[in-house]
Amino acid sequence: MEILTQSLASLATQVPGATRIFHHYKLDFCCGGQRTLGDALRKREQDPGPVVAELVQLMNSDNPEQQWQQASNPELVAHIFENFHQKHRQQLPELIRLARRVEHVHGDNDDCPHGLADHLEAMHQELENHMQKEEQILFPMLVRDIFPSGPISVMEEEHFEHGQALEKMQALAHNLELPVGACNTWTALYVGLKELKEDLMEHIHLENNILFVNRAEGEGSCCGSCH
CATH class of the missing domain: 1.10.3910 (SP0561-like)
Structure with a gap:
């Protein structure tokens, strides 16, 4: 096939x-x-x-979802900023709070995600640093159809590290499988972790595979995905 x-x-x-x-x-x-x-x-x-x-x-279906590869760079940058950068800044502090609560209350449970809160703290710091570099340096260049290979390569490498962090997050959370009788806080934590993982993967995909790829023929340098 x-x-x-x-x-x-x-x-x-x-x-x-x-x-x-x-x-x-x-x-x-x-x-x-x-x-x-x-x-x-x-x-x-x-x-x-x-x-x-x-x-x-x-x-074969009429799918209403926008095909972002047809959008302009300014449109895609605005979409990423509003729907991912801003959302991650709301997601992670709350997930850290929930993880701390679960570890404090259920620390004697074998299924407790020990170390998850600290890992989310590290993810939060790394992701915030990454997003600030994009917003202050790279995005203003991309909206002007300038594709700097150096900064793009750095962002792609950091995306790979974010992917590894997601894998560790899921492992610490026991593959997001809730134990029998899990409390509402634990349930909310894992629901939020699943959403964060899907959002961050979509975020990385839009940047690596669409935004960072030079669609202006003959200008700049073309950069693909991080693998």
């Missing part, structure tokens, strides 16, 4: 709604976006049939 030979990044950018499918099947379309769908499924030992069927259904 030809679709299996396409990269996760290209499917994510060309098929609106594909990222929801990739989240469901735990396929990394941001930092691991250059891997083909077939390779990614083989690595996870998953049957390609259901994934391909869902993607084909999306391709």
Whole structure:
């Protein structure tokens, strides 16, 4: 099937709604976006049939989701700032608070996500530093169709580190699997962690695979995904 030979990044950018499918099947379309769908499924030992069927259904439907590769750089930068940068700044402090509460109250439970709050604190600091560099240095250049290879490469490397941080976050949270009888705070924490993971992956995908790729032929330097 030809679709299996396409990269996760290209499917994510060309098929609106594909990222929801990739989240469901735990396929990394941001930092691991250059891997083909077939390779990614083989690595996870998953049957390609259901994934391909869902993607084909999306391709054949009238999907209202915006295809961001057709947007201008200013439009995409504004979307990323409002829907991801600002949202992350709200998400992480609350998740840290919830994690601290869960660790304090349920520290004697084997399923307690020990060390999660400290890890989220570190993620918060690293992500804030990263976003400030984008907002103050890189984004103003990109909206003027200037694609500086050095700063873009640095951001892509930091995106890879954010991806690793997400993996550690999920491991500390026991793959976001709630124990029987989990309290409301614990439940809210894991729901929020799932949302953060999906948001940050979408954020990285939009930057690595669309915004950072020079679509102005003959200008600047073209940079792809971090893998």
